[in-house]
Amino acid sequence: MTSAFKIYLNATLSVEKAIVVITFFAMLVAISADVIGREFFGQGVFGSVKFAVYALILCAMAGFGIATASGSHLRPQFLDFVTAGRREMPARRLGRVASAAILVMLAWGAWEMVAFSRMIEERDITLDWLVWPIQLALPLAFLLSAMRHLIYAADPRLMPEEEEFKE
Numbered sequence: 540m541t542s543a544f545k546i547y548l549n550a551t552l553s554v555e556k557a558i559v560v561i562t563f564f565a566m567l568v569a570i571s572a573d574v575i576g577r578e579f580f581g582q583g584v585f586g587s588v589k590f591a592v593y594a595l596i597l598c599a600m601a602g603f604g605i606a607t608a609s610g611s612h613l614r615p616q617f618l619d620f621v622t623a624g625r626r627e628m629p630a631r632r633l634g635r636v637a638s639a640a641i642l643v644m645l646a647w648g649a650w651e652m653v654a655f656s657r658m659i660e661e662r663d664i665t666l667d668w669l670v671w672p673i674q675l676a677l678p679l680a681f682l683l684s685a686m687r688h689l690i691y692a693a694d695p696r697l698m699p700e701e702e703e704f705k706e
Contacts (some may be wrong), residue, residue: 610699644679
């Protein structure tokens, strides 16, 4: 089972990294084209800023998964001494399950927003694009991170080392 979990985690992380690279590059191109257009031709590229915002949303939500996979999320550590020693691993597992539950609730709320946008056929006023396909990144990212937390709770050996803030 551990190897199946590893394959899933590695594949998901690879896809998220690819999405981050592609969408960050798309943002860079869109904003650069707009600035170059304004500076050299007196007119920006229509819709490029809005496009960059949508790319940013996709980039950020994929980055959310990368943060989960690398143990980079911020968390309060002031009570860590309470669970030190033998209680540390059960507390970490419980924390992972609680995190998964919170993320599932966020995914559900985000899904409700996406479903409503889809139902009313909400469109971006600038680009005339349907908004819900972009919004779909939210529930997907939350669910993927919830899955990661559940896998880490099931097999703590797969948990990433938490990155500590270093000054």
